[in-house]
Amino acid sequence: MNKQIHELSVIELLRGLEDKHFSVVDIVSHYLDRLNRFNPILNVYLSTNENALAQAKQADEEIKKNGFIKPLIGIPIAVKDNFLTCGLPTTASSLVLEEYYPQYESTVTRRLLDAGAIILGKTNMDAWAHGSSTESSQYGPTLNPWDIGRLPGGSSGGSAAAIAARLAPVAIGSETSGSIRQPAAWCGVTGFKPSYGRVSRYGVIAMASSTDSPGPIARTVEDAALITSVIAGIDKYDATTSPREVEPYHQLLKRKDLKGIKIALVKDYLLPSMRTEVKTLIQNAAKHLESLGAKIEEISLLDPKYSIGVYTVIQRSEVSSNLARYDGIRFGHGRESFGDEAKRRIMLGTYTLSTGYYDAYYKKAVAVRSKIIEEFENTFKQFDAYIGAVSPGPAQKLGATQNESMFGEMADVLVNPSSIAGLTSAGVPCGFVDGLPIGLQITGNQFEEAKILDIANLYQQTTDFVKFPKYD
Amino acid sequence: MAKITITIDDVAKIGVLANLPVSESEKKLFAGQFSKTIDVIGEFNEIDTSGITPTSQVNHLENVTRPDEIDPDRVLTQAEALSGAKNVHQGFFVVKQILEKDSE
Numbered sequence: 001m002n003k004q005i006h007e008l009s010v011i012e013l014l015r016g017l018e019d020k021h022f023s024v025v026d027i028v029s030h031y032l033d034r035l036n037r038f039n040p041i042l043n044v045y046l047s048t049n050e051n052a053l054a055q056a057k058q059a060d061e062e063i064k065k066n067g068f069i070k071p072l073i074g075i076p077i078a079v080k081d082n083f084l085t086c087g088l089p090t091t092a093s094s095l096v097l098e099e100y101y102p103q104y105e106s107t108v109t110r111r112l113l114d115a116g117a118i119i120l121g122k123t124n125m126d127a128w129a130h131g132s133s134t135e136s137s138q139y140g141p142t143l144n145p146w147d148i149g150r151l152p153g154g155s156s157g158g159s160a161a162a163i164a165a166r167l168a169p170v171a172i173g174s175e176t177s178g179s180i181r182q183p184a185a186w187c188g189v190t191g192f193k194p195s196y197g198r199v200s201r202y203g204v205i206a207m208a209s210s211t212d213s214p215g216p217i218a219r220t221v222e223d224a225a226l227i228t229s230v231i232a233g234i235d236k237y238d239a240t241t242s243p244r245e246v247e248p249y250h251q252l253l254k255r256k257d258l259k260g261i262k263i264a265l266v267k268d269y270l271l272p273s274m275r276t277e278v279k280t281l282i283q284n285a286a287k288h289l290e291s292l293g294a295k296i297e298e299i300s301l302l303d304p305k306y307s308i309g310v311y312t313v314i315q316r317s318e319v320s321s322n323l324a325r326y327d328g329i330r331f332g333h334g335r336e337s338f339g340d341e342a343k344r345r346i347m348l349g350t351y352t353l354s355t356g357y358y359d360a361y362y363k364k365a366v367a368v369r370s371k372i373i374e375e376f377e378n379t380f381k382q383f384d385a386y387i388g389a390v391s392p393g394p395a396q397k398l399g400a401t402q403n404e405s406m407f408g409e410m411a412d413v414l415v416n417p418s419s420i421a422g423l424t425s426a427g428v429p430c431g432f433v434d435g436l437p438i439g440l441q442i443t444g445n446q447f448e449e450a451k452i453l454d455i456a457n458l459y460q461q462t463t464d465f466v467k468f469p470k471y472d
Numbered sequence: 473m474a475k476i477t478i479t480i481d482d483v484a485k486i487g488v489l490a491n492l493p494v495s496e497s498e499k500k501l502f503a504g505q506f507s508k509t510i511d512v513i514g515e516f517n518e519i520d521t522s523g524i525t526p527t528s529q530v531n532h533l534e535n536v537t538r539p540d541e542i543d544p545d546r547v548l549t550q551a552e553a554l555s556g557a558k559n560v561h562q563g564f565f566v567v568k569q570i571l572e573k574d575s576e
Contacts, residue, residue, distance in 0.1 A: 330553075
């Protein structure tokens, strides 16, 4: 094999292990070495797993004994720091949870560990997942591997940067609205948001419980599909998980063309304020999908500006309720340790739920949400998917969030509607503007994971936008 | 809807409801920021929602229940439950005093 270990996808690593090109210890030591060299520059990981090498040795033993029964045996993985992990500190990038060690394991990490994966470390994020920059982390921002003067996006910024700088073969993020797709777009990697309820939220530090959706950030759609097939499925600890059967998504990536597929290009998502170069990349993507056999039609949806209000109210209301539990009595530090952004969100949510304002804000927001859902239901009667940009522009500069109390909502204007409605969506690289990556969203109806991954995979296989900045 | 302004007093009141310490400078800062946010949110009033059923749960699951039995898999031992607390006493969490000693 000519490629170095960090240049290989998860699927390639598994193949390499089967062919005995290297051992799990080789893989994990290679990544630990890269972490030592590049994490001090990029601030991707908040903590690393001290037992990773010992676990790698165990995995090698297990392979010798049992072969490749477990689907992710020996695969190192980066996990966003809002997933509870026994034995590894979990801070959600907040000082409230500084030095907090969880009492139980999240379902997502439990399933990854059961599948044989090895956690390399926990990645930086916006504190409590409140933001789209990773700048609200109380442990300093992660820097964008493409330009260290820029933000990686967020809230799963550390996980996206880990993939871009190749400090992990695959990572786990979580999305409330855009928090997987937007950092993936800004870092030029692949992010996949499963439908709400497809992946368990048990043990994920809650942000907005009615939209929180864990999912993978990866090198390729194929890797994202494999990880999703491992983490998805009903969980008795999360009553909102769907009883629908999980499909082996990575084995269903079979399309060689898009004949019979109808895709909508949403006109309203080509915002007037957006740079022409970004619009051109999205239109080029539409043309490319058309050349693969898809039927493309321009459609109009509700102006995404309305979903900013809906999302802001729903999210802050749910945040105020979810973060009420952090009192410093049973675990963690007291409420004085919350940063500005968390305080703002808790307080605004307290306001929108308070007597006299509940009807005007929360009730109105969940009613408009129904309108947005209804519109999507009609759209998906005619179309298999819709496309648009993930983010209006490329990664912004460090400091861009200063004095911008709605930075996140504005950065995520094009992904808010799909999150509010609990849809599934893939974010894939679709080109560069000023040398910075731009992401395309391919969004489908709830529980259409297999179809969306298939379309996104074919798009990725037939284009050449997956690039990595040099960290050697 | 008329333009809504969040005042410094409003922020102070919300701070109490949210159980968050808010400094004087934060009160001023947040009052301005909250007014702006409320302004942006208000755009959704342009949408007619009369007769619309609100949605708080998006994947159509209803009445998900489990047997009313103790599931040992999700129960923490006392030691585990207390392991993150800074202040414990004889196997209990120590909380702030809420009653006066002499009150009846």
